[in-house]
Amino acid sequence: MPGVSGYYAMAPAFATNLVQLMSTNPLGESIPNPSKYDPGILYPIPRWSARSLLDIDMKLRMYGFDHWRAYELSWLNQKGKPIVAMGEFYFDVDSENIVESKSLKLYLNSLNLERFSDSSELTGVIANDLSALSKSKVRIRIHGPESNELATNQIKEGRLLDSLDVEISAESPEQALLQKSDEVVFDESVRTELFRSNCPVTGAPDWASVVIRYTGNKISEPELLHYLCSFRHHQGYHEECAERIYRDIMLRCEPEELFVAMNYLRRGGIEINVYRCSDPIPVDVANPRLIRQ
Template sequence: MSREDWQNLPLGRETTYESTYNPKLLHPIQRSVSRAQLGLSAGALPFFGEDEWWGFELSWLNPRGKPQVAVVRFSFPAESPCMVESKSFKLYLNSFNQSKFESWRLVQDTLARDLSAAVGTSVGVTLMDVEDAALAVEKPQGYCLDHLDIEVEKYQPDSALLALVEDEEDVSETLYSHLLRSNCPVTGQPDWATVVVEYKGPALKREALLAYIVSFREHQDFHEHCVERIFCDLQQLAEFSELTVSARYTRRGGLDINPLRSTRIEKQLPPRLARQ
């Protein structure tokens, strides 16, 4: 599938919402299309990570016909050959609405089986009660870049905006911004996120990093690949001993997408945020 073929995805078309379980609604997208633009190949990725999706509109019927509702967390490994197109994901989840399942566990196992088949590797799935404590939100940790007074002229990604602080000793810090905005490559709809950069190594010039983050404002790409571009551009800038880039995107259609890319395999996403 090429970038031109994205215009034929379900996301860009009027569709019928099915309410009977149908795994054929899932539409995979090859990650290699956008990664090729970054010079990345499947066998030599410079990062570890995952895409954490949260679903807030999952419902089905128990054996007696009573509706059940749950919040569900999905974990897609970054090394999976494919990701799932978001509208097809929503249509698939909607198809559970009028289908009967014997138990919550069966729903969870069904989701894991179907999604793993779609993306080509094992997908983690966890169902939670809508009052589960795991849904609590927190404030980001680190330094917020958004208070910096900068002049902005570029609204397409430009790695030349990035810079290091001259004659500065190596640092270990976490920087974040709520100003990341990109656009869906199929519909042009805006996607909003808080992006977090954790690193150890040469000090980043904070004003430059903020200008670079803002430069995505008119860029069209999927959430996952925006984070990968940020990671790769930073990795090209300097030799960091550790580097992690993550983003928590706001919810659309009951789903939010939260990619993380890191030089460390054990890194985890920051807590959920107020905008989610």
């Protein structure tokens, strides 16, 4: 899988915006569970739909990937015996599309009654389907229930901001909330467990652990926590929230280096982890399953 990418060009002004895409998304409606394998149920969301609204253009360098974990993966062996496992899917930040999470859940459910010779055959099918949807190579890993690969880890990185006594008045993310000082720090790392945003399709809350690591002028921590808490009413996909945070910190605080990690809690048997960085990062960068996941 390519290292994970670079510079983005803004979508044309006349392009369909995110609000219009949401109005045509069929997954806000009730959809029956598929009874047979159906890759056509996968629903793509163009990345530019959010990036054009964020004005992420060629002046803003950004690398990274999206790491999805699926805990309700099951299929049949050649004798019809059920097999259960957990899956990891890695999407390159340069992929043309992301996949709508409910459509991925339904797609994985469509595999429940299909027979495969082994997990390698299943991996190939899922990789081909997700690569076709995202228009980029997707890396797949399958783990049996006896594996400890996805065991929960305590958070080890970053100073927790959550005990700061701050007043939260902003009801939407505002770049101007962020402040920097003249003090220069190297490899500074902070985190919060208070982040909440909302699904743009259903309005359901999405919870995340957020880690921010940077080098440059020190970012005021009370203002940073205020900014992150201001997403509480915001409606946006996980990837859009991470890229909005990355953009706002880069433009407002101008760090020399920046890494943003958002580890979202599981919903519908799927959890999404979004990583954005000012320098290329390999997909095998430490991705611990955090305590709340």
